[in-house]
Amino acid sequence: MLKEKIVIVPTYNEVENIQELIDTVMFLEGDFNLLIIDDGSPDGTAKIVKENQKNYPDRLFLIQRKGKLGLGTAYITGFKWSIQNDYQYIFEMDADFSHNPADLIRLYEACHKDGFDLAIGSRYITGVNVVNWPIGRVLMSYFASVYVKFITGLPVKDATAGFKCYKRRVLEGMKLDKIKFIGYAFQIEMKFTAWKLGFQIKEVPIIFTDRTKGTSKMSKGIFKEAIFGVISMKIKSIISPYKLNQSESILSDQPSKLRELEQESPASSID
Ligand SMILES: Nc1nc2c(ncn2[C@@H]2O[C@H](COP(=O)(O)OP(=O)(O)O[C@H]3O[C@H](CO)[C@@H](O)[C@H](O)[C@@H]3O)[C@@H](O)[C@H]2O)c(=O)[nH]1
Secondary structure (H helix, E strand, O other), X not given: OOOOEEEEEEEOOOHHHHHHHHHHHHHOOOOOEEEEEEOOOOOOHHHHHHHHHOOOOOOEEEEEEOOOOOHHHHHHHHHHHHHHOOOOEEEEOOOOOOOOHHHXXXXXXXXXXXXXXXXXXXXXXXXXXXXXOOHHHHHHHHHHHHHHHHHHOOOOOOOOOOOEEEEHHHHHHOOXXXXXXXXXXXXXXXXXXXXXXXXXXXXXXXXXXXXXXXXXXXXXXXXXXXXXXXXHHHHHHHHOOOOOOOOOOOOOOHXXXXXXXXXXXXXXEEO
């Protein structure tokens, strides 16, 4: 199996969605592989992933962490694993079908055919393409993007979007260990860092449909982190401008780097 595309999906209590998600991604045209980062979901999400691995031993992967450590650190763990395993196109996607897996193909094409470094599935290119979110959540999300643009200048209409395709070099070019946010502010920080490093970004219009199964993990803490985080990110970028990661590759020395990764996340196991 060609190690070209890997879709990273963080999960916390997604037992009602995970089986359908695996089936959908595995049957999608284009050979997308799937990496689930589960944070010890008490509802048994990881158990279902493990059962499915028997059918897709070379395409479905699972990293289990011992507790709920946040969306941001889950993705950073997944990015490092994906680089380590030589993937070229690395995707972020939610587990709950708010992102339509069929749109993975459009994100891939924006990078592969059109040559962009980072493709973002965007809700706010033409109006507001969000279905079934309460009006308060839509307004918060929309104005979060306006706020981010006002403070930082980031030329992206959907700053908190969590549906993306990165070319490998974007993630290699970042100092992933310096990414500091763990909630949805992580999504802003990743885009801001890619933009500051000069990568080419394309927003691809998508329709975001609220989950019909399970619950959102949005909290007041996550909201606060985003509000204050944007200001601190902007100040940090003035004090010490972003620079490309100059080490040959963050994972060039594989055995020793693997050891480092294991030491960093002693509470995780990879299947
Ligand atoms: N491993 C792990 N996964 C997590 C955690 N918190 C959330 N997740 C997983 O991350 C995905 C998104 O979480 P939701 O809680 O469903 O997000 P949302 O409220 O629908 O938020 C959406 O909108 C945000 C703001 O626009 C986006 O930033 C976000 O990515 C997402 O698209 C889901 O697959 C969920 O299981 C965590 O601490 N650990």
